[in-house]
Amino acid sequence: MTESKGDDWQQGINEFLHYLEVARQLSPHTLSNYRRDLEKFSAYCQHNTIADPALVHSADVRQWVAQLHRGGLAGPSLQRALSALRSFYKYRARNGEKNNPALGIQAPKSAKKLPKALDADNMQQLLAIDGDDWLSLRDRAILELFYSSGLRLSELVNLNQQDIDLSKALVTVTGKGNKMRALPIGSFAIKALRDWFSVRADAKPVDNAVFLSKQGRRLGQRSIQQRLKKHSVQQGVNQSVHPHMLRHSFASHILESSSDLRAVQELLGHANISTTQVYTHLDFQHLAKVYDKAHPRANRKTSKVDN
Incomplete structure (x- = not known):
């Protein structure tokens, strides 16, 4: 055969x-x-x-x-x-076969997707949570701290009370590779955290976590994701908001104001600045929009050339 x-x-x-x-x-x-x-x-x-x-x-x-x-x-x-x-x-x-035709051949690189970020107005809209009940105070503190300090979701979930020093306006987080870094906390986040700490004990905490469920246990990642989704709908933010989007927004807004890529790298806890450089694309998008609106000859619809 x-x-x-x-x-x-x-x-x-x-x-x-x-x-x-x-x-x-x-x-x-x-x-x-x-x-x-x-x-x-x-x-x-x-x-x-x-x-x-x-x-x-x-x-x-x-x-x-x-x-x-x-x-x-x-x-x-x-x-x-x-x-x-x-x-x-x-x-x-x-x-005994010596041929390896795949050696040295690299795949074409895919276009790197830019992280999505909320603009300043949408961010303010999201953070404007009404209510002084236990859940509202906790969730407002979570959102304010996310945006104030650019935390990863895992970093926020793992926070313990001793990691936050409101008198010095600092939060100490343990990031990837167990690397610790101290980050500033903004005034709005400090107020939100003080309000939250004033009622935190009502849940009868069973551990030292900063953010608790109603049962007094450490609040999990999935719960935070669900609460953020709920608030983004309630606040009328017309896009799907996830915790990492708040980190992206923090980074892009800082970069827009300061143009200090190294500082943003340190704040985000990136080991390599190439990871941070993706935010320069976001910053350029913002600058391009400003240019289009502000430059007399940028808007093709209104700019005419005489014959």
């Missing part, structure tokens, strides 16, 4: 996946991803009459990646497919 031209590919893929399952003990989910990516490449090669994995060249891999990219596959998915292909050929090298 004549072997089909896909037998070399299928046998090679099956042997490789068996090795990953037995020797590397990878999860079924990871194995499934490897199989899908490798079978896609196998189909591409067979369509182009490359029946043997040993005959693949780097140009073939580049063309495959370009085809997937044109088809809308994002950068991370392309990078994962290339990683699977490199691992496949690395495994084959154990049996």
Whole structure:
């Protein structure tokens, strides 16, 4: 019986996946991803009459990646497919095959999505929560502290009472990599926190968390997300607001006023300033809008050139 031209590919893929399952003990989910990516490449090669994995060249891999990219596959998915292909050929090298056509080939980078931020008016609208009941005081303190100090959701949830010094207007947070940083607290947030601390004990706290549920336990991330969503609807903010949006708003508003990227990096607790630089794009968007409104020759609809 004549072997089909896909037998070399299928046998090679099956042997490789068996090795990953037995020797590397990878999860079924990871194995499934490897199989899908490798079978896609196998189909591409067979369509182009490359029946043997040993005959693949780097140009073939580049063309495959370009085809997937044109088809809308994002950068991370392309990078994962290339990683699977490199691992496949690395495994084959154990049996003496020297060819690894995926080496040195990088996936096209996806366009980086800009973080969404509320403008100053929408932020003021969101923070204007009415009411002096227990929940309103707690939620107002949460929102004010988020926006005042640019905290991550996890940082806010993990705050304990000793982490806040209202007399010095400072909050100490433990960020990624267990790195601690001290951040200033604005006057509105200080007032909101004082109001909250005046009623916090009503929940009969069972731990030292700053923000509590009605049962006196540390308030969880999901609860804060739900409360923020509820308030954004009640306050008439016409977009879906999540905790990280308050952090983005904090960063972009500080940058708009100061243009001090290094200071924003320190306040946000970014290890690398390249992470912070995304906010320069937000700042440019703001400046572009100001330019369009203010410059006499920026508005094409109203600016006319005499003949």
